[in-house]
Amino acid sequence: MKAIIKSRLFWPILVLMLILLINLFFDSSFFSMEIRNGRLTGSLIDILNRGAPLILISIGMTLVIATKGIDLSVGSVIAMSGAIGAMTVASADGTGLGPLLMAIGLSLLICTFVGGWNGLLVSRVGVQPIVATLILMVAGRGVAQLITGGQITTVYYDPYSFIGGGYLLALPFSIFIAAFVFLIAVLLTRKTALGLFIESVGSNPDASRLAGINSKNIMLMVYMFSGFCAGVGGLILSSNVMSADGNNAGLWFELDAILAVVIGGTSLMGGRFYLTGTVIGALIIQSLTTTIYSIGIPAETNLVVKALVVLIVCLLQSPEFRRKVFGFGKVKGAGEQKGKEGATLL
Amino acid sequence: MAEQLPRLEMTNIVKEFPGVKALSDVQLRLYPGEVHALMGENGAGKSTLIKVLTGVYPIDQGTVTLEGNPVHISSPLKAQEHGITTVYQEVNLCSNLSVTENIFIGREIKKYGRLAWKEMHQRAEKLLERLQLKIDVTKLLSSYSVAIQQMVAIARALNVSAKILILDEPTSSLDRDEVQQLFAVMRQLKKDGLAIVFVSHFLDQIFEITDRLTVLRNGEWIGEYKTAEISRMDLVSKMIGKELEEMEAISSKNTGNTTESTQSFLQADEVGLKGKVEPFDLEMRKGEIVGLAGLLGSGRTEMARVLFGADKKDKGKIKVNGKEAHFSSPRNAILYKIGFCSENRKTEGIIPELTVRENMILAIQSVYGWFRYLSKAKQMKIADEYIQLLNINPANPEQLIKNLSGGNQQKVMLARWLVTDPDLLILDEPTRGIDIGAKTEIMKLMTKLSKENKSILFISSEIEEILRTCDRIAVLRDRKKVKEFDNDGKLTQQDVMKEMAGGG
Known part of the structure; x- marks a missing residue:
């Protein structure tokens, strides 16, 4: 039991379950799923489907934060990606896949490139991550508005809707995209030494350099990956609504993504990162939003409630707080922790 | 009283x-x-x-x-x-x-x-x-x-x-x-x-x-x-x-076995970096321990950093095995089989959030690159081997290194470089702040490495240590190499100190 409580994933998972159970309380059919027109439907699927962009962006954000950085530009990159994608297919019609592939390729390429721009500023020029990405946060949205001419551009090209609205094996296609990117990220970071290098650079960049790690390239890579993830997320969002909105697409996404990462247990101080935790964090945020709409709380309270839940999760994760409030193994717990330090300080 | x-x-x-x-x-x-x-x-x-x-x-x-x-x-x-x-x-x-x-x-x-x-x-x-x-x-x-x-x-x-x-x-x-x-x-x-x-x-x-x-x-x-x-x-x-x-076995001077090796591993020719260290010549022969003596701020650490590529030299040439080598980063130096154990363990040595095992394999993994990840089994084998060899306490490879005492952290740093099997190991104050037992271990290890035909550049504030282990001693003063001694058994602490202090 103790091992379970100590696991980093315990509290986020618990909170996620709680939120889902609250939903069940208000809506007894919440957990039910049915196949309609060959598509699996239900609230849970809905949460996964709508949460896919946030999950994607949070995965990229996790790696950036692991290097002691932060990427504030993801929201703007989402807008850029959507704008590029939508404008590429704006004049297309019919069902040919050419324009679709062109749109995907072009927008992902550009998003990865602008992520790399962040990376260059941070790793080569030495600009602080928060400043470097703030620049793109402003510039990116500006570019998106320029591309769309400040208007909402509607797409009439059918294949484009598949990215965010299509179904595969009875499941929304966006879930597959998120799962695929998650899998790639996990494989790359845990089955190769990339994860070790990222954690090393985040924990002590100077020492990492002296150990022969090319810290600059590692940083460049994580920002590029974050840009890529934001690009994919942007395509999904734009495809969902079959339009591009330079002004509002991806607004505040960077904050949700940072929250998801923090809820997942990755420290903003860099070092260790937890991709699975991040995904759960993103799901918590998404299910909160869904819950607020579905149980009839006025939509205006959305942000306040969200903030409260995030606060609760963060507090629950702090051993200090748990000890003070619940008296969890009050004496023993305290002794144990000190003991651990002490035994190793000998 | x-x-x-x-x-x-x-x-x-x-x-x-x-x-x-x-x-x-x-x-x-x-x-x-x-x-x-x-x-x-x-x-x-x-x-x-x-x-x-x-x-x-x-x-x-x-x-x-x-x-x-x-x-x-x-x-x-x-x-x-x-x-x-x-x-x-x-x-x-x-x-x-x-x-x-x-x-x-x-x-x-x-x-x-x-x-x-x-x-x-x-x-x-x-x-x-x-x-x-x-x-x-x-x-x-x-x-x-x-x-x-x-x-x-x-x-x-x-x-x-x-x-x-x-x-x-x-x-x-x-x-x-x-x-x-x-x-x-x-x-x-x-x-x-x-x-x-x-x-x-x-x-x-x-x-x-x-x-x-x-x-x-x-x-x-x-x-x-x-x-x-x-x-x-x-x-x-x-x-x-x-x-x-x-x-005592160690404190008997090392000078008997001065290897008459003439094969040089590394040769620095007028290498310097403005504001850090004046141009110097230094030869590291195979199987040789060279000591760098000098006061704090005399440029000994700077010299080591330039040789390792941690700071880029702006003058001179470095030859490795007779061929000119271009170091622009520590990574290059490591690929030339050079290792550098910094004196600033906290800021330039340990990765605090990682485990002992991960800290140990970091350098060798960076040689392999990110794609060829050492298997967990291999990592454990390395960690166990060096924990035993260096007597690291606690003997738990999964402990976070920040929880270890300074001396044990130092041993992990040493292990990190020993794992890479370097031909030249630069040790900057490796014995600082660690106990006599561990010091003895490190000295023994140095002697052993030099017998395996590796070269060691040893920086220490303790002249006695240098005299005991080194074949040659270079003295630095005011960012300049001022003297090179052969440790022929007649050399005394006074001789070295006189050069370190200068003006005498």
């Missing part, structure tokens, strides 16, 4: 951590006006005893009396109220604040609710004058050398009406003159009636400054001795608990 009431008496102290008995039945007596050394190897329990005394850890059993009255020290704050203050090995000050702010932080002097800066500056100046230091107290702490920062830390400790001052390895980052300066201060404080606990791994310093000493080993109390009445050999054998044949 023995008739006097001790200022502090700790008896039958027991402190247990889960699975470890850190202190069993330990005692410590301090008299006013004495410098008392706490001796023991890494893991002997010195740190724990200090932490118990300063209220960081609660004691499980035992009594503490202050001037005859039993006291219960439950927190560091309580300890301060009792006049017990500590200056730790790594200076715990804020380098981005001024000297005055550092001295008064947490107990600022206020007048009418506002900070009385003038008075604080004056008081700070006065405190530092007592330590024979005249500096501008309004300047940032970071603008001063480590030695002065240490003095500021002491001044801060003295500002609280101190009765007992604990100096935990205060000299490990000071050079010879600075140590003497510190000792002068300690003598003055002693005269003022302070009881000083002094922890240091330098035996010379122990015999120079302390009056009495308490020896601990594996958490047990071995004895209390008058410094004047115990011989060095006795003291060392009490600390490590075994006879000294092993140590």
Whole structure:
């Protein structure tokens, strides 16, 4: 039991379950799923489907934060990606896949490139991550508005809707995209030494350099990956609504993504990162939003409630707080922790 | 003195951590006006005893009396109220604040609710004058050398009406003159009636400054001795608990086996970096240990960093195995089979958030690149092997390295480079702050490596160590290589020191 409580994933998972159970309380059919027109439907699927962009962006954000950085530009990159994608297919019609592939390729390429721009500023020029990405946060949205001419551009090209609205094996296609990117990220970071290098650079960049790690390239890579993830997320969002909105697409996404990462247990101080935790964090945020709409709380309270839940999760994760409030193994717990330090300080 | 009431008496102290008995039945007596050394190897329990005394850890059993009255020290704050203050090995000050702010932080002097800066500056100046230091107290702490920062830390400790001052390895980052300066201060404080606990791994310093000493080993109390009445050999054998044949085997000079190898591994030709180190020539032959002697700031670390590519040289050529090599980063140097163990373990050595295992394999993994990840089994094998070889404690490869003691962290750093099987290993003060047992291990290891035809560049502040292990010795002064000696057995510490000091 103790091992379970100590696991980093315990509290986020618990909170996620709680939120889902609250939903069940208000809506007894919440957990039910049915196949309609060959598509699996239900609230849970809905949460996964709508949460896919946030999950994607949070995965990229996790790696950036692991290097002691932060990427504030993801929201703007989402807008850029959507704008590029939508404008590429704006004049297309019919069902040919050419324009679709062109749109995907072009927008992902550009998003990865602008992520790399962040990376260059941070790793080569030495600009602080928060400043470097703030620049793109402003510039990116500006570019998106320029591309769309400040208007909402509607797409009439059918294949484009598949990215965010299509179904595969009875499941929304966006879930597959998120799962695929998650899998790639996990494989790359845990089955190769990339994860070790990222954690090393985040924990002590100077020492990492002296150990022969090319810290600059590692940083460049994580920002590029974050840009890529934001690009994919942007395509999904734009495809969902079959339009591009330079002004509002991806607004505040960077904050949700940072929250998801923090809820997942990755420290903003860099070092260790937890991709699975991040995904759960993103799901918590998404299910909160869904819950607020579905149980009839006025939509205006959305942000306040969200903030409260995030606060609760963060507090629950702090051993200090748990000890003070619940008296969890009050004496023993305290002794144990000190003991651990002490035994190793000998 | 023995008739006097001790200022502090700790008896039958027991402190247990889960699975470890850190202190069993330990005692410590301090008299006013004495410098008392706490001796023991890494893991002997010195740190724990200090932490118990300063209220960081609660004691499980035992009594503490202050001037005859039993006291219960439950927190560091309580300890301060009792006049017990500590200056730790790594200076715990804020380098981005001024000297005055550092001295008064947490107990600022206020007048009418506002900070009385003038008075604080004056008081700070006065405190530092007592330590024979005249500096501008309004300047940032970071603008001063480590030695002065240490003095500021002491001044801060003295500002609280101190009765007992604990100096935990205060000299490990000071050079010879600075140590003497510190000792002068300690003598003055002693005269003022302070009881000083002094922890240091330098035996010379122990015999120079302390009056009495308490020896601990594996958490047990071995004895209390008058410094004047115990011989060095006795003291060392009490600390490590075994006879000294092993140590003597090493202390017999290494010069007999001067390898007459003429094959050079690395050749530096007029290599220099403006503002860091003047152009120098240096040859590293295979199977040779070369010592770099020099005071702090003499350019020895800078020289090592340039050779490793940590700082890019702006002059000269480096040849490896006869061919010109271009180092633009440590990574290049590592690929040329060069390793560099930095003296700044905390900032340039360990990756605090990673485990011992991960810290060990980091360099070899970066040679392999990110794609060819060492299997977990292989990593474990490496970790277990080196934990055993270097006797790393605790012997748990999954422990976070930040939880290890300094000496053990140093061993992990050494392991990181040994794993890469380097042809040239640059060791910058590898023995600083670690105990005699581990020092001996490292010296032995160096000798062994040189027999395997590897070259070693050894930087140390302890000339004796250099004389004992090195085949050749290069001396630096004021960022310049001034002399190169062959260690032919006739060379003495005086010869080397004369060159280090210069002008003679």
